[in-house]
Amino acid sequence: MKYLSEFRDPSLARSLLEQIARTVTRPWTIMEICGGQTHAIMRHGLDQLLPPEITLVHGPGCPVCVTPLETIDRALAIAARPEVIFTSFGDMLRVPGSSDDLFRVKSRGGDVRMVYSPLEAVKLARENPAHQVVFLAVGFETTAPGNAMAIKQAAAEGLANFSEITSHVLVPPAMEAILSSPQNRVQGFLAAGHVCAVMGTGQYVPIAEKHRVPIVPAGFEPVDILQAILQTVRMLESGEAGVVNAYGRVVRDAGNPAARAVMDEVFTVCDRKWRGIGTIPGSGLRIRDELAAFDAEKTFPVGDITTSESPDCISGLILQGLRKPHECPAFGASCTPLHPLGATMVSSEGACAAYFKYARRGTS
Amino acid sequence: MNPNPDFDRMACPLPLLDHDTVQLAHGAGGRLSAQLIEKLILPRFTSRELDRLEDQAVLDLPPGRIAFSTDTFVVDPIFFPGGDIGDLAVNGTVNDVAMSGAEVTALSVGFVLEEGFPLADFHRILCSMEAAAKTAGVRIVTGDTKVVGRGGCDKIFINTSGIGVIPGGIALSAASLQPGDAILVSGTLADHGMAIMSRREGLSFTADISSDTAALNGLVGDLLAACPGVRALRDPTRGGLATTLNEFAAASRVGILLEEEAIPVRPEVLGACEILGIDPLSVANEGKLVAVAPGDQADAALAALQAHPLGRDARIIGRVRAEHPGLVGMRTALGSERIVDMPVGEQLPRIC
Amino acid sequence: MCLAIPGKVLSIEQENGLPMAVIDYAGARNRACLAYTPEAEIGSYVIVHAGFALQVLNEEEALASLTELTRLSALMEADAGRDDPERRS
Numbered sequence A: 001m002k003y004l005s006e007f008r009d010p011s012l013a014r015s016l017l018e019q020i021a022r023t024v025t026r027p028w029t030i031m032e033i034c035g036g037q038t039h040a041i042m043r044h045g046l047d048q049l050l051p052p053e054i055t056l057v058h059g060p061g062c063p064v065c066v067t068p069l070e071t072i073d074r075a076l077a078i079a080a081r082p083e084v085i086f087t088s089f090g091d092m093l094r095v096p097g098s099s100d101d102l103f104r105v106k107s108r109g110g111d112v113r114m115v116y117s118p119l120e121a122v123k124l125a126r127e128n129p130a131h132q133v134v135f136l137a138v139g140f141e142t143t144a145p146g147n148a149m150a151i152k153q154a155a156a157e158g159l160a161n162f163s164e165i166t167s168h169v170l171v172p173p174a175m176e177a178i179l180s181s182p183q184n185r186v187q188g189f190l191a192a193g194h195v196c197a198v199m200g201t202g203q204y205v206p207i208a209e210k211h212r213v214p215i216v217p218a219g220f221e222p223v224d225i226l227q228a229i230l231q232t233v234r235m236l237e238s239g240e241a242g243v244v245n246a247y248g249r250v251v252r253d254a255g256n257p258a259a260r261a262v263m264d265e266v267f268t269v270c271d272r273k274w275r276g277i278g279t280i281p282g283s284g285l286r287i288r289d290e291l292a293a294f295d296a297e298k299t300f301p302v303g304d305i306t307t308s309e310s311p312d313c314i315s316g317l318i319l320q321g322l323r324k325p326h327e328c329p330a331f332g333a334s335c336t337p338l339h340p341l342g343a344t345m346v347s348s349e350g351a352c353a354a355y356f357k358y359a360r361r362g363t364s
Numbered sequence B: 001m002n003p004n005p006d007f008d009r010m011a012c013p014l015p016l017l018d019h020d021t022v023q024l025a026h027g028a029g030g031r032l033s034a035q036l037i038e039k040l041i042l043p044r045f046t047s048r049e050l051d052r053l054e055d056q057a058v059l060d061l062p063p064g065r066i067a068f069s070t071d072t073f074v075v076d077p078i079f080f081p082g083g084d085i086g087d088l089a090v091n092g093t094v095n096d097v098a099m100s101g102a103e104v105t106a107l108s109v110g111f112v113l114e115e116g117f118p119l120a121d122f123h124r125i126l127c128s129m130e131a132a133a134k135t136a137g138v139r140i141v142t143g144d145t146k147v148v149g150r151g152g153c154d155k156i157f158i159n160t161s162g163i164g165v166i167p168g169g170i171a172l173s174a175a176s177l178q179p180g181d182a183i184l185v186s187g188t189l190a191d192h193g194m195a196i197m198s199r200r201e202g203l204s205f206t207a208d209i210s211s212d213t214a215a216l217n218g219l220v221g222d223l224l225a226a227c228p229g230v231r232a233l234r235d236p237t238r239g240g241l242a243t244t245l246n247e248f249a250a251a252s253r254v255g256i257l258l259e260e261e262a263i264p265v266r267p268e269v270l271g272a273c274e275i276l277g278i279d280p281l282s283v284a285n286e287g288k289l290v291a292v293a294p295g296d297q298a299d300a301a302l303a304a305l306q307a308h309p310l311g312r313d314a315r316i317i318g319r320v321r322a323e324h325p326g327l328v329g330m331r332t333a334l335g336s337e338r339i340v341d342m343p344v345g346e347q348l349p350r351i352c
Numbered sequence C: 001m002c003l004a005i006p007g008k009v010l011s012i013e014q015e016n017g018l019p020m021a022v023i024d025y026a027g028a029r030n031r032a033c034l035a036y037t038p039e040a041e042i043g044s045y046v047i048v049h050a051g052f053a054l055q056v057l058n059e060e061e062a063l064a065s066l067t068e069l070t071r072l073s074a075l076m077e078a079d080a081g082r083d084d085p086e087r088r089s
Helices: A010-023 A035-043 A069-079 A102-107 A118-127 A144-156 A171-180 A193-199 A204-211 A222-237 A257-266 A289-294 A315-319 A351-358 B007-011 B031-044 B048-052 B085-098 B119-136 B191-197 B217-226 B240-252 B267-276 B295-306 C059-083
Strands: A028-034 A054-061 A084-088 A111-114 A132-139 A162-169 A188-192 A214-218 A267-274 A278-287 B065-073 B103-114 B139-148 B156-166 B182-185 B205-207 B232-234 B255-259 B290-293 B315-321 B328-331 B337-339 C005-015 C018-025 C028-033 C045-049 C052-056
Touching: A010 A222, A010 C059, A028 A035, A028 A171, A028 A193, A028 A222, A035 A054, A035 A188, A035 A222, A035 A351, A054 A171, A054 A315, A069 A084, A069 A102, A069 A132, A069 A162, A084 A102, A084 A118, A102 A111, A118 A132, A118 A144, A118 A162, A132 A144, A144 A162, A144 A257, A144 A289, A144 C052, A162 A267, A162 A289, A171 A188, A171 A204, A171 A278, A188 A193, A188 A222, A193 A214, A193 A257, A193 C045, A193 C052, A204 A214, A214 A222, A257 A267, A278 A289, A315 A351, A351 B337, B031 B119, B031 B139, B048 B139, B065 B085, B085 B103, B085 B119, B085 B156, B085 B217, B103 B119, B103 B217, B119 B139, B119 B156, B182 B295, B191 B267, B205 B267, B217 B295, B232 B240, B240 B255, B240 B290, B240 B328, B267 C005, B267 C018, B267 C028, B290 B295, B295 B315, C005 C028, C018 C045, C028 C045, C028 C052
Parallel strands: A028 A054, A028 A188, A084 A111, A084 A132, A132 A162, A188 A214, B103 B139, B255 B328
Antiparallel strands: A162 A278, A267 A278, B065 B156, B103 B156, B182 B290, B182 B315, B205 C028, B232 B290, B255 B315, B328 B337, C005 C018, C005 C045, C018 C028, C045 C052
16 A cells, blocks of 8 residues: 555564664663554554664543543433434444443444444434434544534534534643653653544644653654654763654645644633543533534433442553553453453453553563 | 457346336336336346245254344445455355354345436446356345435445354364464465555555455365364454454453464555555455364464465464463564554554 | 544545545555645655545655665675675565
8 A cells, every 4th residue: 555555564663773773872761652653553563673772652642531520421421312323433343431331322323323423424424313412522623623613513514413522632741741640651642643643733733842851743654753763862862852753755744724623613622531540620622602503412401420440440550550460460350352351352452452452461 | 239248248248128227116116126026136046945035034954053143234335456345245154154063055135226227237246246156056046126315325235144064073163262273364465455455546646466265165165074173264354363362262261372474465466555554453354264173283274275276375374372362463574573453443544 | 542544545535614535555446635734746655544534645754764764774784795705684
């Protein structure tokens, strides 16, 4: 596949690994922000191939993992309503709330449908005027532009039966929270390449300067990730802080201004609770008050939700890179993809699920 | 009058019936039931057993162990690129029986039809089954039809059961793998599952991907003739190659190591998997087999597969090893090793 | 997050006021909204996430990057060959 396969070329990957090995002189801990990058690292076994001085820790870049339990429970309650056609990306269908999940709601007669794009949910609203179409809008800045356009489009068409439940989270505040934690051991970041495609690189400059760390926007193929790690290691070895783009074919410093403009029209920044971590100020997006008609959390009165998390789940520590999945006593025992205890095992992007799928303890 | 008549369609014309759609009375055992069976079903499944219209088929089988399998087909959509539910129903059960090494003789078929299901669609499916059975060289010898009210099932469900006789000297088993054995696949993976996925609502992706549904009994016969030492055969349907190999590894208490670069996947199938974030190793196949052969017979097995039209793209994709029993590993193109796990439930497209 | 892969724009048409394209990925095709990549034309490569093109791929940058990586890789192989004549390339 053009512009994909070339960046999986084993000989290019090997030469990058060689260069990394020649450059590194002492231990470094690097965090990759994005769940898609975690997935790629595990799928290609990159962590096995890196020199032992480099420790990769996995960040909270899994919007499915960090969606608060209350939001999921609210979504489930709305999905169960007879007048609702509930739509969602595939990732969210299996995520359990306190006691239920979308698959079970569907099996009890709820109209739950998977869509690939939020515009398909708008189409369902257009074609089903007698139903309320609700879309579960989960994601980072990569997904926000599309989810915003869906609302803008619904407004332009005068649709009265389309709304979204939003659980949007922003990367820079999360990065800031991780770096500010007294237990932090992350020394450099691979920033999420597709988030940066939308937001640009400027937001990361003040963070890099304040905390004196390298932040390297990175792609998702093995060559991209290794190139970004090489860049990060070079900067760490020479004590350099700042933002250096290692995904130039997709990320521009200015990002995508058209996408950000529509995001600003539809969403506004708010405080957001991250499952397993807690509330991070200014880390979320919500639908603007003037567009409240498209905000399912306002248009559907769902009673008080009380949630319960498993006490054995340490996904918060994992999302902050303070523990690895196999260091959790429940990993592979009481907590597996079939019976997940918490966020990071339930999502296919979660670090625990990736570890379980690709690198069960005791094999590599 | 159509100046360019479609001769394929004329070979299988829809008979004249009293109704366009399935009625509850079609399952009630009276006149309409008889009409459905005699006019629609029996003409497609002519066999001496069926023609007797007894309550059971009585078969004369050669001596030997009998392989017997059953499967029920509920796929949606019922028509997809490369085939339909009827093709799957015949080929799927032929394959399950054939994976024992048996010569497949006969199938039974049970239909559950939803009230309101178009009879033209039922007829089309019956024609597919007729053609598939003919290609596979099997007879449909007994069957049953039931009708349920609207909503009682989704259009049409088909159960087929099949029997065959295993020639002497053949004893295939998932528990018989040995370290050093070679793992082979008969062709490209994930074609069927992605063909189905391309027709699912809400996914808006298309591709020239056809289901690979096919009867593999001929291929199996050729393979076993050339390579009598084959340990095990299975067709990797639901759950894909990953599920089948994990089952083999667990049953034999051995490890398996695959070579990523050896695994055959069509570019457009890979493209479709990449768009949706789906692992081709976890996707269903309906016309492929996995074979395990002793190491010194691997090349002979590969040659036998590749000589057959259904095995042109066959490859040796890995080896059985003693280390890490029960686990399937894969050497990536980069030289690292990762686990190939059993998929958890249905493969869902993801955005993450 | 952010599963997004590069695909080639095959056709563009307006639908409900939005520019929609058919995108090709080695033979698989899906539809994507080009509202955020107005500069994309037929033949452009775009990065598509959840039905939206987020950027036009900078092909010059991609090729330059690959050329540089390949050059370095070849240099390293040559180095390795010089250091250790027994070593397989």
